[in-house]
Every structure is written in structure tokens, then in C-alpha cells.
Amino acid sequence: MKIHKTNLKASSFLHMIAAASITVCMLTSCNGELTEQSESDPAGTYRNYLLEVRKMKSISFDELAENLCQWQTIRDSVFSHVQQDTVGLHGQDLRKTCESIHDSLRVEFSRLALSRPRSYQELFLLKRKLSSNDKDNGLIRAIEKIRPFFESLDKRPIHKGDRMQIISDYRALLANTLRNGIHGTEDMTEFIGKEDAIFRAFLPYLCSIGDEDISDITRDTEKCCLQILFAAERKEIPHQDALVYLAMRTNRRLILNTRTCINDIHNQKVQTKAQAYAYIWMLMRPYVSMDSFHLSMLSSKDQEQLERFAVQTPAILRLCAES
Incomplete structure (x- = not known):
């Protein structure tokens, strides 16, 4: 291609x-x-x-x-x-x-x-x-309190199963979460932890999704995130905590997804124009979609990873175009 x-x-x-x-x-x-x-x-x-x-x-x-x-x-x-x-x-x-x-x-x-x-x-x-670096003491404390949870996710096993099983289980997790709702910090962290394990299991199959319609997963994921905000409105989760959890979750997924894109292109898994266009857009997302609040949530390790991605991006785009 x-x-x-x-x-x-x-x-x-x-x-x-x-x-x-x-x-x-x-x-x-x-x-x-x-x-x-x-x-x-x-x-x-x-x-x-x-x-x-x-x-x-x-x-x-x-x-x-x-x-x-x-x-x-x-x-x-x-x-x-x-x-x-x-x-x-x-x-x-x-x-x-x-x-x-x-x-x-x-x-x-x-x-x-x-x-x-x-x-x-x-x-x-x-x-x-x-980006504004002005964070009040409450936000700083929330970040310090919540960051260890996300750092612990890498130590958890990924979800088991082949591509079809993983997609099926992904849909089931989202459906169960929407049916039962999220009514506290424990529900929220349980959902984020399970979703993270399935998402990491899903990433190796990113290049093989092809024309398969998984828009329902995207839509239901957004609805589950809204459940977290609704819980904050009901005072079941501290509002600031909800925002920090969601921002760190988004940052983590963005970094994992970008790393997968770079590895897939290096390993010549991108074979069609449609795949190439999709991967180019995903590689652009760190520069397009991260706002000041999300940038303020980045750890030094996150920043280093994104800087490494930035160094690699021009060569990766050339590989994507020439493969």
C-alpha cells in the first residue's frame, strides 16, 4: 500500500x-x-x-x-x-x-x-x-491521591480472550455499567479498572478491526463516563475527583493508543489507505485534543512518553505513507 x-x-x-x-x-x-x-x-x-x-x-x-x-x-x-x-x-x-x-x-x-x-x-x-500551571491546593491533593490508582493499572493483568471475545466482553461491561449505574467512588474505580484491562487487550487487534462497526462501543463508553459525572452531580462522588479520574483515564488511553499506533506502523501492520488515514488521525490526537486541564494531569513519566512520541512522529508518518 x-x-x-x-x-x-x-x-x-x-x-x-x-x-x-x-x-x-x-x-x-x-x-x-x-x-x-x-x-x-x-x-x-x-x-x-x-x-x-x-x-x-x-x-x-x-x-x-x-x-x-x-x-x-x-x-x-x-x-x-x-x-x-x-x-x-x-x-x-x-x-x-x-x-x-x-x-x-x-x-x-x-x-x-x-x-x-x-x-x-x-x-x-x-x-x-x-497551559495554566496554577492549581489550587485542593486540586493538587486530588491529583496526588488519585495518581497511584492509575499507576497500579499497569500491574493488573489484561483481559483474556480472542478478538471477538474481547469485543463481546467490552460490550457486556458497558451494558452492565449502564444498567446498574455508577453510584460512588468504588463503582467508578471498578469500572475504570475493568475497562482498562479490556482496552489494553483490545489494542493488539486495532489494525484488524477494518470495517467492523464498533461505534456502539464508543457511544456506550461516552454514556458510562457521563454516569460518573451524574454521580458527581448527585454528590455520590466528589466533583473534583470525578473530573480528575476522567482526565487521567483519557490521558492514559491516549498514550496507550498512540504507542500502539507507532508499534503497528513499525511492524508493517498498516496495509490499506483507510488504515493509514485512521492511524494518521490517531497520531495527531495528542496535539489536537489535549486541553490545559488534561495537560495539567500528566505525570513526568507521561510527559516523557509524549515527548518521545513527538520525536518519532515524523519518521512514523513517512513509514505510514511509504509502506
Whole structure:
């Protein structure tokens, strides 16, 4: 199986979109200190900053990271004042004006992100730099309390059975969980532990799924995760604990899945164009789907693994295209 150069370029384009997507989704907080200038004229401050950014041409990775962090500070300052000035038409017009300038800045920083080739290592590092590292003591304690549970999962045996048995048991686990519900931390950890054992058993068959429809597994898995959030709403699980468990579960699955993709491509298990496209998308997911909260849940070991994946990704994509 060969993917033509145009298709390889398409995967590179997806890489560039992943880089640009950082500038779209990174600015979520409004906790910056007001500067004197932004307090008196927030729209003017933001407009002047836009004009300065438009003068920038091709910039290095370090310059890009520095300017994006500066954008975060200015954006926080501007919108903190806008939030206080919401009375009447003036407040509404001010917000609309600043939001329009913000959209223009997104376009400009997307342009700057693509002004030079960026490596996957840089892309991952940039996402980490732009993620908020401010965690309150309660969240830190929750992470420290919950992390040993996920570290223990590697010591548990994987689920037994061939491909068909594993898929059947996967469906049965999800159905039983939806029928019985999740009503506490013990139910939640029991589900995550059993699901993890089946998921790890399922991964060696990832390349052989082919056209088999397993969308019901994806759908029911999402419903089971919602059961955890519903339990938190009912005060059966601490809300913060539920969010941390779900984020760490997602991170773990993402890392396991990416490792499997890399190994499958190395071992020449990807034989069709459809498989190649699916694997390329899965390889992109760490750069596209991980937000600030999920990044803050990563252990040093997780970060090292993702950095190794980033180093391997260009060569893996070439193998995927040439096999």
C-alpha cells in the first residue's frame, strides 16, 4: 500500500492545523491584572496590539511562545475590564469590538504559527507552555491521591480472550455499567479498572478491526463516563475527583493508543489507505485534543512518553505513507 505524496501533504496540513488550533483554544482564563492603559481604553489597547502583531513576519519557536504568552496577559487584562463594563449599549458595543479584535488576533497568530515549519516536539512544548500551571491546593491533593490508582493499572493483568471475545466482553461491561449505574467512588474505580484491562487487550487487534462497526462501543463508553459525572452531580462522588479520574483515564488511553499506533506502523501492520488515514488521525490526537486541564494531569513519566512520541512522529508518518 502506498499513499501518494498529496496524501502525505494532507497529513502535514493536519499537523499545521493542529499547530494553529492552539491559538484558537488556548485563551480561556480572564485572571490577569488590569493595566492602566487597558482599564481606560481596552478596545484601543487591543487594537494597538493587533497592529503590532500584524507587523511580525516569520518568527522562531521561542519568539512565538513568548508572544503567545504576552497575548494571554494582554487578553486577560482587556477582557477583565470589559467584563466590568457591561451596562447598556456602550458595554455591549465594547465587548463586540474587543471580540472582533480578538478574532483578528487569532488569525494573525495562526499565520505566525505557520510562518515556519514546526516540529511535533515544539508543538507539544508550546501546548504545555500555554497551559495554566496554577492549581489550587485542593486540586493538587486530588491529583496526588488519585495518581497511584492509575499507576497500579499497569500491574493488573489484561483481559483474556480472542478478538471477538474481547469485543463481546467490552460490550457486556458497558451494558452492565449502564444498567446498574455508577453510584460512588468504588463503582467508578471498578469500572475504570475493568475497562482498562479490556482496552489494553483490545489494542493488539486495532489494525484488524477494518470495517467492523464498533461505534456502539464508543457511544456506550461516552454514556458510562457521563454516569460518573451524574454521580458527581448527585454528590455520590466528589466533583473534583470525578473530573480528575476522567482526565487521567483519557490521558492514559491516549498514550496507550498512540504507542500502539507507532508499534503497528513499525511492524508493517498498516496495509490499506483507510488504515493509514485512521492511524494518521490517531497520531495527531495528542496535539489536537489535549486541553490545559488534561495537560495539567500528566505525570513526568507521561510527559516523557509524549515527548518521545513527538520525536518519532515524523519518521512514523513517512513509514505510514511509504509502506
